[in-house]
Amino acid sequence: MAINYEILEEIGLISESKSGWKKKLNLISWNSRDAKYDLRDWAPDNEKMGKGITLTKDELKELRDVLNNMNL
16 A cells, blocks of 8 residues: 655754664645644655654644653
8 A cells, every 4th residue: 555645844853863864843744634743764865764653733732742841
């Protein structure tokens, strides 16, 4: 089963490995559905991806609040 995706917005780079893979937060439409926020590793050409998580806008806001309340 082919998964289609369109990166609508590259929001931010979290980290980059020595091999060039980048952990990024993007806004992505998966299989022509409504866009969601997506955090995962991407190959340098964005053709391959690692496992990640997708979040709705409300879930991303909750995650932001949780992170802001952490004592780092």
